[in-house]
Amino acid sequence: MIVFSEVSKRYPGGHEALRGVSFALAAGELVYLTGHSGAGKSTVLKLIAGIERPSSGTVLVNQQNVGNLRPRAIPFLRRKLGLILPEARLLFDRSVLANVLLPLQIAGYEPLEAQRRARAALDKVGLQGRERALPMTLSGGEQQRVAIARAVVARPSILLADEPTANLDEAQASAIMEIFRSFNQVGVSLLVATHDLHLAERFPARRLVLEAGRLAP
Amino acid sequence: MRSWLMVQRRLVVDALQRLGRSPMSSLLNIVVLATAMCLPIGGYLLLANVERLLGNAGAEPEISLLLAPETGSKDRAELERVLRGTAGVRGFLLVPREQALADLQRRAGLADLLEGLPGNPLPDAYVLRPASGNPAEIAALAQTLRGLPKVSAAVYDAEWTQRLQSGVEAGRFVVLALGLMLAVAMLAITFNTIRMQVLTDRAEIAVAALLGATPGYLRRPFLYFGALQGVISGLFAWAILALGFAWLRGRIATLLGEFALGGSPVELRLGDGLSIVLFAACLGWVGAWLSARQYAAA
Ligand SMILES: Nc1ncnc2c1ncn2[C@@H]1O[C@H](COP(=O)(O)OP(=O)(O)OP(=O)(O)O)[C@@H](O)[C@H]1O
Ligand SMILES: [Mg+2]
Numbered sequence: 001m002i003v004f005s006e007v008s009k010r011y012p013g014g015h016e017a018l019r020g021v022s023f024a025l026a027a028g029e030l031v032y033l034t035g036h037s038g039a040g041k042s043t044v045l046k047l048i049a050g051i052e053r054p055s056s057g058t059v060l061v062n063q064q065n066v067g068n069l070r071p072r073a074i075p076f077l078r079r080k081l082g083l084i085l086p087e088a089r090l091l092f093d094r095s096v097l098a099n100v101l102l103p104l105q106i107a108g109y110e111p112l113e114a115q116r117r118a119r120a121a122l123d124k125v126g127l128q129g130r131e132r133a134l135p136m137t138l139s140g141g142e143q144q145r146v147a148i149a150r151a152v153v154a155r156p157s158i159l160l161a162d163e164p165t166a167n168l169d170e171a172q173a174s175a176i177m178e179i180f181r182s183f184n185q186v187g188v189s190l191l192v193a194t195h196d197l198h199l200a201e202r203f204p205a206r207r208l209v210l211e212a213g214r215l216a217p
Numbered sequence: 218m219r220s221w222l223m224v225q226r227r228l229v230v231d232a233l234q235r236l237g238r239s240p241m242s243s244l245l246n247i248v249v250l251a252t253a254m255c256l257p258i259g260g261y262l263l264l265a266n267v268e269r270l271l272g273n274a275g276a277e278p279e280i281s282l283l284l285a286p287e288t289g290s291k292d293r294a295e296l297e298r299v300l301r302g303t304a305g306v307r308g309f310l311l312v313p314r315e316q317a318l319a320d321l322q323r324r325a326g327l328a329d330l331l332e333g334l335p336g337n338p339l340p341d342a343y344v345l346r347p348a349s350g351n352p353a354e355i356a357a358l359a360q361t362l363r364g365l366p367k368v369s370a371a372v373y374d375a376e377w378t379q380r381l382q383s384g385v386e387a388g389r390f391v392v393l394a395l396g397l398m399l400a401v402a403m404l405a406i407t408f409n410t411i412r413m414q415v416l417t418d419r420a421e422i423a424v425a426a427l428l429g430a431t432p433g434y435l436r437r438p439f440l441y442f443g444a445l446q447g448v449i450s451g452l453f454a455w456a457i458l459a460l461g462f463a464w465l466r467g468r469i470a471t472l473l474g475e476f477a478l479g480g481s482p483v484e485l486r487l488g489d490g491l492s493i494v495l496f497a498a499c500l501g502w503v504g505a506w507l508s509a510r511q512y513a514a515a
Contacts, residue, residue: 049427072431072432075426075429075434077429079428083427087427088424088427102424103429106425106429106430107429150428
């Protein structure tokens with residue numbers, strides 16, 4: 001699904017965020033990406049989503065070399081991914097349902113079909129009945145679940161999550177991980193960047209550890 | 218097809234909501250765009266109408282040869298012989314002074330006034346049809362005819378149409394220059410409005426891009442907004458012009474009375490109005506496209 005070979009990323013400022021990173025994420029796998037703050041976790045996810053481009057090495061997503069994609073191909077790459085990133089905020093001026101509908105409108109779904117899918121996605125994250133609510137009126141954990149519903153509503157085969165449990169208490173964090181596990185059980189691949197080692201212990205899975213831009217053995 | 222229509226409807230509703238989000242500045246924009254349009258378009262339509270009427274009036278140019286008072290039938294026979302031999306004269310008709318007076322009385326309703334005159338002040342005259350419709354050739358012919366014996370004057374109606382014609386040409390240049398300035402101003406106004414919109418929607422645009430929106434998808438609401446703003450301004454301009462023309466028409470009818478040209482120079486047809494709206498919509502679209510291309514990419 002995802003293959004990194006000898007990937008380095010140097011940001012324009014000159015800082016080298018990743019150095020020679022190689023790993024593979026198989027279909028249906030759940031993998032944690034851990035490491036200290038500034039280790040390069042978010043950078044890995046941004047390279048996969050085509051938000052940043054590698055300075056060297058190759059990033060393959062579904063056999064596509066993301067680093068070489070033409071700009072106009074990037075939106076179609078993103079439609080096959082579910083992104084739960086701090087950059088992809090909820091739109092606070094519209095309802096929960098409207099937020100979850102957004103990826104489907106972008107992909108050009110029939111309105112009725114889109115409605116049906118959006119409600120089903122909200123169902124899966126336990127937010128049925130909150131369709132009309134504004135995100136502002138939800139708790140942090142509930143907002144995160146709206147973001148997850150929005151990420152999965154177009155049924156991507158890969159989910160990328162960057163610190164999905166940040167600022168959540170243990171119960172809410174566990175609820176989020178349970179949701180992820182349920183998607184993983186139906187074959188969705190997940191790459192979850194987190195520095196919450198506690199969480200990784202409670203929901204064991206393969207771990208990739210980044211140390212100052214390098215993958216620890 | 219149905220879903221395509223629904224998408225279009227959603228985009229139009231979205232554009233209307235955008236207009237409604239800041240009603241004062243939207244209204245101000247629309248009024249500015251509409252008034253900017255009225256000046257050159259009104260001028261253009263006036264000119265086009267005048268030209269159309271000139272085309273009707275100038276179709277058959279005529280030269281009137283006014284004869285000296287003491288011209289007898291012998292002189293006239295001699296003159297007719299010369300006229301027949303003059304190149305450039307297609308035909309002519311004698312209008313005796315009695316007939317001319319009767320015509321005038323009938324046409325202008327001046328019977329009472331003319332009744333009071335001691336005699337008939339009008340001379341005998343020939344009405345000539347030149348072979349050519351070219352104003353310069355007609356002028357040259359009139360010049361030649363003025364030199365014939367017993368001819369006191371050679372007047373041709375083309376003189377004033379010609380003057381109007383050159384006036385129309387100068388006017389067309391002014392209107393074109395105004396029109397270009399208008400187009401640039403409209404583009405600039407739309408460009409700036411859209412720039413503000415893109416800035417307000419920055420966060421939303423960034424999120425949509427992460428969710429797989431193409432640049433085209435991100436641009437579309439702004440294009441619809443620009444076009445819709447253009448359409449509404451165009452309708453405004455149409456309304457203003459229609460009112461202005463109706464007022465002008467009343468004034469001109471009073472001025473010209475029954476000497477009117479067989480049509481009013483101030484007509485605003487359905488096709489003209491629709492063209493204004495279409496033109497404004499296209500300009501709005503292009504302005505929005507330029508702006509969105511520049512700012513949505515960033
Ligand atoms: N756009 C950018 N321009 C310049 N440097 C950047 C940029 N984004 C990240 N960096 C730098 O690259 C390094 C890795 O950043 P990254 O965000 O990937 O770390 P992280 O592991 O996600 O950290 P955290 O746990 O704090 O989120 C950091 O030193 C950061 O300062
Ligand atoms: Mg990070």
